Amino acid sequence: MSRRSHLAGYIESKAKVVDARIGYVSIEEVNHRVDPMILKTSAEVTKGLFLDKLPEYIKPEVVIGVPNRGKEFATALGLESDLAIGVSDRSEIKDSQSHDFAVDYIEKDDSVIINGIPSFTQPGKYFSHKLRGIKPNSVVLVADDFSATGAVTEFYLKAFTELNITPIFVYMVAKDFNNSDPPQQGYRRNKEKGISVFSVVRLTNIEDGHVTVTSEDI
Numbered sequence: 001m002s003r004r005s006h007l008a009g010y011i012e013s014k015a016k017v018v019d020a021r022i023g024y025v026s027i028e029e030v031n032h033r034v035d036p037m038i039l040k041t042s043a044e045v046t047k048g049l050f051l052d053k054l055p056e057y058i059k060p061e062v063v064i065g066v067p068n069r070g071k072e073f074a075t076a077l078g079l080e081s082d083l084a085i086g087v088s089d090r091s092e093i094k095d096s097q098s099h100d101f102a103v104d105y106i107e108k109d110d111s112v113i114i115n116g117i118p119s120f121t122q123p124g125k126y127f128s129h130k131l132r133g134i135k136p137n138s139v140v141l142v143a144d145d146f147s148a149t150g151a152v153t154e155f156y157l158k159a160f161t162e163l164n165i166t167p168i169f170v171y172m173v174a175k176d177f178n179n180s181d182p183p184q185q186g187y188r189r190n191k192e193k194g195i196s197v198f199s200v201v202r203l204t205n206i207e208d209g210h211v212t213v214t215s216e217d218i
Contacts, residue, residue, distance in 0.1 A: 004045045004215040007038065008201045011173065012213035020206045023148070023180030030172055031069045031145040039072055042172045042200045043080035050170065050198040051081055051141070058196065060141035060168055062086050064131050066152060070144035073172055077143055086133035086140075090117075092125060099126035103159035105136055114159045120148055136163040147174040147199060150186015157195065167196070174199035176218075177206065191218055 011027060018024040029035035051060070063083045065074030067090035078085035093099045093116070101116040112131045119125040134140050142156055153169050160167045174187035190197050198217075205212040 001049070001215070003041055004049070004200065007041045007045065008213045008215040011038070011201055012211065015203070015211045015213060017206055017209050017211055020209070021181055023175055023177040023184045023206065025175070025203060025206070025211050027173065031072075034072050038172065039076040040080075042073060043076040045200050046077060046170050046198060047081050054168070054196075058139055058166055058168060060139045062134055062138070063141040063143055064088050064134060066142060066144040066156070067129055069146075070142075073145060073170075074141075074143040077141065077170070083141065084133065086131055088132070089130045090127045091130075092127055101155070101158070103162050105163055107135075110135060112159070112163065112165075114155065117152060117155050120151060134165065136165060139166045139168070142167050142169045144169070144171050145173065147171040147187040147190075147197075148184045149182065150190050153186060153190055153195075153197070169195065169197045171197075171199040172201070173213075174202045176202045176204045180206075188218055 014027055014029045016026045018026050029038055060083060063074045063077045064086040065071035065088050067088040071088060075085055099116045104113045106113060110133060112134055114129045117127050117129055119127060156167055175184040176188055177184045187197060187199050202214050203211050204214055
């Protein structure tokens with residue numbers, strides 16, 4: 001808990017408010033020029049306070065990073081928890097292609113393809129995610145850098161339900177902004193639904209160009 005609290009303070013010192021109205025906060029050390037201390041501590045906190053406490057029947061077999069910015073966290077978690085690390089990629093869906101939601105398991109590639117995932121940072125763009133090394137009827141740890149609206153988590157949950165995959169979601173940072181436009185409380189909403197989610201720290205408030213970061217969970 002002390003390491004988690006120290007990490008929250010460090011991330012708060014690095015966070016920059018770009019647009020308070022929409023809750024746009026930049027933390028370069030999390031997902032631009034990634035600080036290895038943040039990755040290592042986030043993985044240790046996630047393992048000690050969340051993964052080690054999971055019931056045996058939902059212990060993950062593999063960790064996958066949401067492409068592209070969840071990959072580094074997934075790698076750190078795999079190294080910390082001795083989990084196999086699935087390889088993930090994404091490709092933009094062109095205008096001539098359907099961006100309707102669809103999911104498929106390609107057995108010869110041992111890959112799950114999720115189609116029609118909208119971009120949060122690039123409105124109007126849609127992506128297809130290819131997740132290698134996961135298969136139906138398994139338990140998968142899904143890692144991402146941020147949770148904002150929770151939309152990507154919901155798409156993954158929908159896709160994995162169709163394949164009878166049990167997902168567990170972890171994030172380095174979760175936004176918990178009720179007053180942003182639109183509100184960014186995906187982590188809170190999914191936690192209240194009873195979905196297995198965990199965030200190392202939360203961003204809870206923006207005031208006078210400063211963001212508050214807490215290690216306290218919901």
